[in-house]
Structure formats: structure tokens, C-alpha cells
Amino acid sequence: MPELPEVETIRRQLEPDLVGRKLEAVEVLDAYFSKPSTAAAFERAAAGREVLDVGRRGKYLMLELDDGNSVVIHLRMTGSLVLREPDGSANPGDPRVSPNSSPQAVDTSQAGPSADPAVDSGERHLRARFLLDDGGELRFSDPRRFGRGFVAGPDELDAYFGSRLGIEPLSPEFTVEAMAAMTAGRTGPLKSFLLNQKGVAGVGNIYADEALFRAGLHPLSPGGSMRDEHHRALRDGVVESLERGLDLGGASIDDYRDARGESGAMQNEFLVHRREGEGCPRCGETIVRIVVGGRSTYFCPGCQKRLRKRPRRRAR
């Protein structure tokens, strides 16, 4: 599932091509995409409007429109947004020849377009399209159909995000003090705290594991057992793992492709995530996999400290 670095990568790519463009026509091909709104209501609300800005909140992408409303899209499990250039080319970066791919990956995929599932699924799983006034087209594809889009005004949007999302981890508000306040008194595991979007918005399974490893903290440590040095380590771990993901254009484990149809490279640089049985890059101990809150969780038992189950009293 795309997390903050993947969605932010798409946002940065879309921004220069979408801002100032008019959505000439909007077509919802799968009524599921706009539920609970009808496809017609979604199309009516977005068509004919100019895009003033492309924003992101947590894992949500927003196209801010010239009437004050925004088109909000959540990619969920397998959604992708790919921009098709005005000249009709599939997209600027052919997914089979990504600059992030290793030479070997390029070689093995040269069997022809029909051998590439990404190309085929882009057509077969097309759920919505936004035709631009310069001839370009933004295409939302989603094999598993969990992705959603809706159009909302600023007040509606504030209420929607206010009840679902916490702090933006790459904003100045994400301080050591904020981390301390959010985790004070918590008895649940740190891994679950990081996955809860109402705490830190945009962190999912990949970056939670990577952040805890960077912080040297065991995923089952209770949030409230952290001391000041742990608050700092975890805050820094979250920021560093997200920035690493951004630098590498996101992680492509399953279906994730950026707005140019290309894969990210973060999956090649995971420190612990999906590295069960491999040696820890810090201490050499074998990385293990456990399940926390139903999610696969990878960590190093050698250097990720399990804090005692004693929520610390709040400082006066």
C-alpha cells in the first residue's frame, strides 16, 4: 500500500503538470470509485474546473479546484495515478525501462509489452480519467478497487481529515514534545501507535518498521514507556525513514508506480522490512518477523530495545 513517500512522490510529479490546467472532462468508469457519491455527481463537481494546487494530507492526494472544492483521492491498496502526456504517449517514463530499475530488471522485462502486467492492468483496471485542456490525461487505475475519490469543500475537508488524521510527520509541528505528548500513558505497542493515522499521518507498515529500527526500539514496546531520548530517537527515525523513501521515489513491493508509471527504489534499501532471516545492518543479529495487530512486523532482536511495560508518569 502506498504510504506518505509514495503519495508525496506522485504529488510532486503531478504538481507542475496539473496546476493551471482545466479538467475538460471527468469520467468515472467504476461507480465504486466515487461511492457513496454517484459517478455523475463526482463528474459534475470536478469537470470544467481549473486545478489551482496539488496537495497531500497523510496518504490522501488533493486537487484543489478554482471553486474552492477539492478532488480527494486515496490510492488504498493498489491504486495508481498516471499522467498521460498531451502527445498521447503512454507516459514519459515507460515502466519497463525505469531509471530506478537495475540493468538486470530491464533485461528480463524485454519480452514485449504483453509480458508486462503493469501495462495491461493500466487499461483493464482503469477506474476514472481526468481529461486536461492541454490534451493530457490523468488516469486512475486500481486492480483491487479499494481506492476512492470524492469532491469536498474546505469545511467538509477539515472535518473529514480532522477526525481521521493526526500530525504531518514532515511538518515543523512534528517535534520531540509532540511525540512525547502523543505517546504519554499508552500501553499499546509502538508499532500499532505508528500505524494509527490519528497519531502520525501517512506512516504505514513499511516506514513504521524502518522507523523503529532507526530508533533502536522494539515494535512491542509500550508507547508510554519511552523516555525523552526515545521520543527523540523515534521522531528522528520516522522523519529519516520517510525522507529516505522520498529520496528513492517510494517503495514498489506490489503494484506501486509513480505518476510516470515508474517503480520506486526504496524496496532495495529496506533496513529490516521484509528482510526476515537476513543479518541486521547494525549488529549482525538475524532479523525476525512477528505479527503485530495483524500486520507483518520485521525487527532486529539484537539492537531494538524492548522497553519495560511501565507507562511513565507525566512530567510536571
Ligand SMILES: [Zn+2]
Ligand atoms: Zn541489530
